[in-house]
Amino acid sequence: MSFSVNLYQNESPIEKIGKTLSNSHTISDVVLKRDTSILRPVLLINSAQDIYTYNYMYISEFGRYYFIDDIRSVNNNMWEISAHVDVLETYKSQILSNTAVVKRQAALYNTYLNDPEWKTYAYETIAAYKFRTTPFNKALKYILTVAGA
Secondary structure: OEEEEEEEEEOOOOOOOOOOEEEEEEEEEEEEOOOOOOOOOEEEEEOOOOOOOOOEEEEOOOOEEEEEEEEEEEEOOEEEEEEEEOHHHHOHHHHHHOOOOOOOOOOOOOOOOOOOOOOOOOOOOOOOOOOOOOOOOOOOOOOOOOOOO
16 A cells, blocks of 8 residues: 655644644655554555654554654665654544533643532621711611622
């Protein structure tokens, strides 16, 4: 099976969706090594260009993005690339189209969701303030409450 592969240089973090890719290089006539996986492919590439500077690739035949784990020089102009699938970038559109209630994040908290890892306290706060001049009728009694302060 022969197909083409797009090689890239990726400077984005592994956990990022929407990676910033640069220095695109397309190579045709790429061959899968025997007994390989779609999730962890091993490719044989014939290229006169030194490709050891690339760390990311896209295989359109599989519709997946991959992190390059290792690039080995097999012989003159023949390279062996080992990679593993980047799930976040491969399924980016499906992930971003989902709606969800996130129970826990690394830095942002929603105190309205029950989370035993995030401790909150609901102490009652009572304060009395005197008005300088009262707009109220002195014959009646008023209680002013403020919620959410």
